[in-house]
Amino acid sequence: MSLRLEWSNEQDRYEIEETLVGQLRLLLETVGQTEQVPNGEVALTFVDDEEIHRLNREFRDIDRPTDVLSFAMRESNGEEPDIVYQAQAQDEPEFEEMLGDIIISVPRAIAQSEDYGHSVERELGFLFVHGFLHLLGYDHQTPEEEAEMIGKQEAALQKIGLTR
Template sequence: MSLQLEWSNEQDQYEISETLIGQLRLLLEAAGQTENVTDGEVALTFVDDEEIHRLNKEFRHIDRPTDVLSFAMRESAGEEPEIVYEIEADEAAEPALEEMLGDIIISVPRAIAQSEDYGHSVERELGFLFVHGFLHLLGYDHQTPEDEAEMMAKQEAALQKIGLTR
């Protein structure tokens, strides 16, 4: 097994190209290697501001849009992954270890605006938000200046690895 990225596009303001998805898959692998996470699945959804606002209000009780939300499937690193049984017509049921790490939701309009504010490409901003969300799935947070500095360094290292620079 390996790290898998499943994605969907629920917005129409920016074309999500196969090239971008390829970059995000490379970014997932790079960040996963750094964090010693080699297996699992991440579900990524691109949305508009209205949808991320709705989700932010519903799940975080914050009544405004945001740039990225992460929903981890496990509360702690010690939880066991779910075992899924796949049945083939000619084979007995074999357990397959499938770990869903969680969901990442990115507001594309926010990413576009932030890329303009920071003076870099939309692809780089989407990559930044994606790796930021991935680190949240693994339990990282940025509540203190030290935690924020650690997350920023990890994000920048992963982006540098695949060439998504400013």
């Protein structure tokens, strides 16, 4: 078992190349190892500003585009027991838990990469790790939480060589 990345591209502003997807898979494995999440599946969708604006308005009641959205599948509110899946037979593949969806606005990533003076690939990687950390339960409501998330994002990017 391992962490698996399923991705789709629903924008035409920037070509999503296999090398970028390879870097994102490596980031997923790196953060998964650091956070002790050895397996599961993440769905990543690249969209334009209009689509992320629509999703932000529909699901968060925020009427503006954003750079990344995360929708965790394993959020726990303490009211429902966790469902435990067990394989039926020895030769049956293990169930890969769906960790959630990450949606990235490619136009926002391009603009932010220009603002910060680094590559679009680095910005997409940063946003992807940010979204993945949200799927794992991290948040940035306080300065301490934000510093922790940024530190984890930067460490993962440094580890695979996506530096500024």
